[in-house]
């Protein structure tokens with residue numbers, strides 16, 4: 786069987802860590818830097834970083850429109866942190882001109898858990914995955930989730946892991962922990 790090709794948006798952020806996690810899951814990671822890199826992908830990971838910068842870079846590198854279209858027509862995508870923001874249909878406390886890819890029927894609050902000093906780590910119980918070590922870095926939370934969005938994990942009353950069909954998003958960064966179960970969930974249950 787040919788390994789699935791899973792892209793990692795490689796404009797900014799912790800690309801290498803996602804590439805390693807995907808490799809460990811047995812798929813072929815593809816760094817996506819320009820539109821041609823999107824060809825033949827079975828899924829894509831949108832890493833953490835800075836969502837406003839990533840939005841600008843997506844436009845500059847002419848990836849915004851094709852990626853919006855692919856995600857809108859069913860390309861499986863997994864967004865972590867800033868990647869969750871990119872997948873959201875709406876953002877609170879974003880920049881007024883912030884570009885989103887959209888697709889996921891959620892409203893996210895950017896920097897919801899506070900500034901750098903309020904970044905934290907702790908166990909998070911994720912439905913279908915188990916307890917994972919959640920690393921939250923100026924992380925968003927989900928403020929509103931549409932009726933077709935499944936909440937997989939919450940911190941307090943705030944969802945931090947959600948899925949809507951082919952789209953998966955977490956506020957936290959599993960790629961920084963050496964635990965591949967979230968990527969494995971994406972590869973085996975969302976991409977397949």
Ligand code: GLN
Pocket residue numbers: 832833834835836837865866867868870895896922923924925
């Ligand atoms: N606060 C960042 C943003 O708004 C996200 C931080 C992260 O990805 N770790 O994009």
